[in-house]
Amino acid sequence: MIPNKLAVRFALGSMALLTLGATVVTAQATHVNSVNPNLGAPSVESEQSHIDGVTGHAYNGKKLYRRFCIGCHGPDGNGEGENAQWIDPKPRDFTEATFKCRSTPTGTLPTDEDLYNAITRGFVTTNMPQWRPLSPQQRADLVAFVKTWSPRWAKEKSGTPLTIPSETPITIDSILRGRAMFQKLECWKCHGPEGHGDGPSAATLTDDKSNPIRPYNFSTGTRFMCGETNQDLYRIFMTGLDGSPMPSFADVVKPDEAWDLVHFLRTMQPLKTQEASLWQSYVSAHGKDIKPIGPDSAAGAQ
């Protein structure tokens, strides 16, 4: 009899525990729903980010978001804050979990570090400023909070970052090969034969929300949207800028070819780079023989 009594007590005890557990779970679920219309998105209470040994917490990021980000990105994270109507390009809609600046393949989630870099760097040519005044901890907290707007962050892992092999030597041959790529891959259709952002399709471009968007104009010499180094440039066209017309070239461009393209792209910027000076001396020696990029060109033949 005694063992039976024990069993009854045990059963009652576990039932009580189960009920308690269920209540906690339900309570949490309602809470998340009240904060976030995206069912199944990570909870603000528990979502974290991990950047270089710093752990960000979404519950801290939420307070920072309400102070610094809500004006443009909006109370619902959908990019419809009160300032959004005056801004072009529009603020990011976090509920779609589509991001331009990634180290990961097109169609995959970025890494925590990608989002952290985006917040730190800001986006030149847009209204998104640099957020270097915020501490690394605060920026990491914001990254964690940004991930609570979409259920994709609960269901999927970040993509595998692109590996970038070390840069090949900057030579005139590399630049010329890159120039042939620029012609062959039809970069000029949007970015223009001389990189002025005025190619035949440039005026028709729209982003994934059907808002008009411009291709990068190399002759401005400004930093790129996703960084400023040759490595950043390599990454931009290999991973593509998701949500924009800029596609990924990772499946069709080999690493050596990608570096060639980087070297050529640099020659179109009015900057004092090694690439630009090599190209200028080539042009002054062979100017007449260089076929212009564009339709009917023999693929930028050397």
Place this chain on the structure above:
Amino acid sequence: MRLKYFVALAIVIMVSAAMVVFAQPPAGSGSITGKVTYTGTPPKMKPIDMSKEPSCAKQHTTPVTTENVVTGPGNSLEWVVVFISAGDQGAGGPSQAARYDQKGCQYTPHVLPLEAEQQLQIYNDDQTSHNIHPLAKVNQEWNKSQPPGSPPIDTKWEKPEFIPVKCNIHPWMHGYFVVLKTAHYSVTGNDGSFEIKGLPAGKYTVTAWQEQYGTKTQDVTLSGSEAKTANFVFTATPY
């Protein structure tokens, strides 16, 4: 006592295993056929000027137009996807890869219905680079460049969705992936007719989807291996 539990457990496991093995979808020979038409005034399709892409322009001997509302004789509507949206009892056998072509700076077929998780291969048959940019919302959007002579892009869609696809380099290029939960679907031809075959007896909801006019549904009950008719009429507006 213990032995009894084990025996019971073993039986349960065996029965469920048997259910998995023998749970083949019922094969049927019923069908639903019909015609999709419109009333009202459909928009005039606009001519497409491909002169900026001579390698594509020269592939077309007849003028090319947009394809968002393609009509045929007798007010028929082409490129309407008709599919079983409820009551589907599954279909056996793996479906082969769906093929989508970029040819003459157009998507062929203009509308491609396929199943979720079905293999999808996208080819570039042109002498120019395309970027293939499916504007998915439920699934994940991606955007890849495909220069001439590249191998096909091998992919799939996980969830049902009507996904518009475009090429940013050639802004007139426009098509659809129609990702479905069912293997029972059909696309209307130029005469607006469709046929959904291989249906067992049952109660079905049939949905017709047109890219500009949205969806229409009808309930159809098949009691045996019969052919039922379901016609759909969309109200066309000129804009």
